[in-house]
Amino acid sequence: MSTIFARAPSADIRVTPLEAFVACAHQMLDPATPESARRAMEPRLLALLPALRALGVFELFEVRDPALRTWLEDEMGAPAV
Template identity: 80%
Template sequence: MSTIAVRTSTAESAPLEAFVACAHQMLDPNTPEAARCALEPRLLALLPTLRALGVFELFDVRHPALRTWLEDEMQEGPH
């Protein structure tokens, strides 16, 4: 899987762009565990905006582990 540059501030990018970039890095087996741990809160912070935009009503997450994680997080609500 190729590395996608993640901008340091999600204010610089669209929420969907930031989500996809973070998700790609989290799923990349070459991403160090510390980096994955840092990406998780960024993904969680994007969920309310993506839900409000209806992203998860329009698109299915096909990666099984990411789909399960997202479903669990969205059921639990905000942290």
């Protein structure tokens, strides 16, 4: 799996919640990502969940990776992903 990096927000670069989620999810699923980096991404992913739910992302798309899907379901408190 290729590595995708989300750029840090600045005055002229904006990263949408969906873009940030996809970039973080790719990193989380990459076996080459160190455990410390995965743990550092968890709060960022959690912070994105309210915006993604408000956008209806999990009503339109399903997270195919079983481990990531289960983690997100546990965090959201509902099997919506």
